[in-house]
Amino acid sequence: MQAPGRTLNAQRGWYVSAQQLEEAEAEESCPLLSNEFHRQSSPGVSFGLSVFNLMNAIMGSGILGLAYVMAHTGILGFSFLLLIVALLASYSVHLLLNMCIQTAVTSYEDLGLFAFGLPGKVVVAGTIVIQNVGAMSSYLLIIKTELPAAISEFLSGDYSRSWYLDGQTLLIIICIGIVFPLALLPKIGFLGYTSSLSFFFMVFFALVIVIKKWSIPCPLTLNYVEQYIQISNATDDCKPKLFHFSKESAYAIPTMAFSFLCHTSVLPIYCELQSPSKKRMQNVTNTAVALSFLIYFVSALFGYLTFYDKVASELLQGYSKYLPHDVVVMTVKLCILFAVLLTVPLIHFPARKALMMMFFSNSSFSWIRHSLITLALNIIIVLLAIYVPDIRNIFGVVGSSTSTCLIFVFPGLFYLKLSREDFLSGRKLGAFVLLIFGILVGNFSLALIIFNWINK
Structure with a gap:
């Protein structure tokens, strides 16, 4: 029988006694981690900046795709699914932090090592790389698509052949001049101030969507559609749907999972948190997830109530079409592009x-x-x-594969493997539900998305 707290080798795992774990949580401290954390971060990143950093890791291009998801799930269907994903995302962070105490490691990859040896570490690291590359490319895709349009709205006359209206040229310049220097910073905590700026841009974006809901009439008048193909002016198009399911609904949970994924940034932020403890980091996570949920829901709801079934897969496209040269829309477009841009260096870490x-x-x-x-x-x-031609492809494929693994599958699987609790304990049952949910939803959504591609 192993003595409580005895260390095993990394291939077999490491654990502490249930009594030690309860004492650590009761004292709101991490005795297995605090010394290393304090060495890495002195005096550490404040609670507020840690929340901003985690929110910046959560929020990004996902905010632009959720109105499209609501159009294909209905208001109540969307609300239920978004709440479930947000709660499960927060709970999976709770499991990660518990395993962090039990194993005394400071990275997601090392949890894979302790659970399944070197193959586990390689699988987790590879999944993180694929997911974060997909996320960063989706952010840059938005910048490439929307920045030239945003600049052109400030100009009068024909400048279509100018270099500053070429999306690819602007993208390369921005990555060399902004993304690369910020990504070179040695610690993630340095981005706390840019993250707070990004958060306020997201709030501004949500407020403008609420205000502009009454600036675009439904059904669309000829003033708005005369230079575009008129789709429909029927008043039936202006009735919100509480529940709605179609083949496009396959993108719902993957897009939501993509939108709430912050798990690869949780432990680096934890390492640099001021006075690090499990409870303090869980409070950071709960605050960040709750605020992100609120902004996501408001943006999706009023974006949907503005365009209904005609909402684009990337929300800004609708405002560019129906409110060109609107000063507020042009301003918020630049703000959201800047917010998305500031998220890219954070995901680099x-x-x-x-x-x-x-x-x-x-x-x-x-x-x-x-x-x-x-x-x-x-x-x-x-x-x-x-x-990549369409941002929806990134949301769907990355969200249904790597995002579901990092949010649902890996935390549940690792906890079942590493924890010495009874299987009928609350946490182990929760980990099991998380694992099954991730496997079923991820595979089902990916299969539907591939089926849609084949049919098209």
């Missing part, structure tokens, strides 16, 4: 860390290696942003 742990886990820090990996990631996401 877990992607680069995963690559480091896969190939250079035993090496000391090197600025040359750090810079080259950051540059390679930048090149990859720029190429994807240039050649």
Whole structure:
């Protein structure tokens, strides 16, 4: 019989006694981690900036796709699904933090190592890289698509052939001048101030969507459709649906999972948190998820009530079409683009860390290696942003595969493997539900998305 708290080797796992775990939680501290954390972060990142950093990791391009999801699930259907995904995302972070105490590790990848050895670490690291590359490329795809349109609305005359209205040129300049320098920063906490700015831009975006709901009439008048193909002016198009399901509903949960994924950033933010403890980090997570849920829901609801079934897969496209040269819309468009842009360097951190742990886990820090990996990631996401035609494809495929794994499957699976609790305990049953939900939803959604592609 192992003595309580005895350390096992990394291939077999590590655990503490239930009494030690309860005492650690009662004291709101992490005795297994606090010394290392304090060495890494002194004096540490404040609670507020940690919330902003985590919200910035959560919120990004997903906010632009949720109105489209509501159009294909209905208001009540969307509300129920979004709430379920938000609660499960918060609960899976709760499991990660518990495992963090039990194993004394500070990374998602090492949890995979403790649970399933080296193959587990490689699978987790590879999943993180794929998911974060998909996320960053979706952000840059929005910038490539929307920034030229936003600039052109401030201009009068024909400047269509100008370099500053070419999306690919602007994308390359932005990545060289902004994304790459910010991504080179050595610690994620340094981005707290840019993250807080990004949060206020998202709030501004949600407020403008609410206000502009009454600026676009439904049914659309000829003034709004005379230069476009008129789809419909029927008043039936202006009735909100409480429940609605179609083949496009397959994108619902993957897009929501994509929109709430922050798990790869949780432990790096935890490492730099001021006075780190499980309870304090859980409060950071709950606050960030709750605020993100509120902004997501308001944006999706009023975006849907503005365009109904005609809402685009990327919400800004509708405002560009029906409210061109509107000063408020032009301003919020630039703000949301800037907010999305500031999220890209934040997502670089877990992607680069995963690559480091896969190939250079035993090496000391090197600025040359750090810079080259950051540059390679930048090149990859720029190429994807240039050649992927529709953001919905990224939401669907990445959300149904890697996002569901990182939010639902891995936390549930690792907790079942590492925890010494009885299977009928509350946490283990919750971990089991999380695992089954992730497997079923991810596979079902991915199958439907591939089926839609084949039919098209």
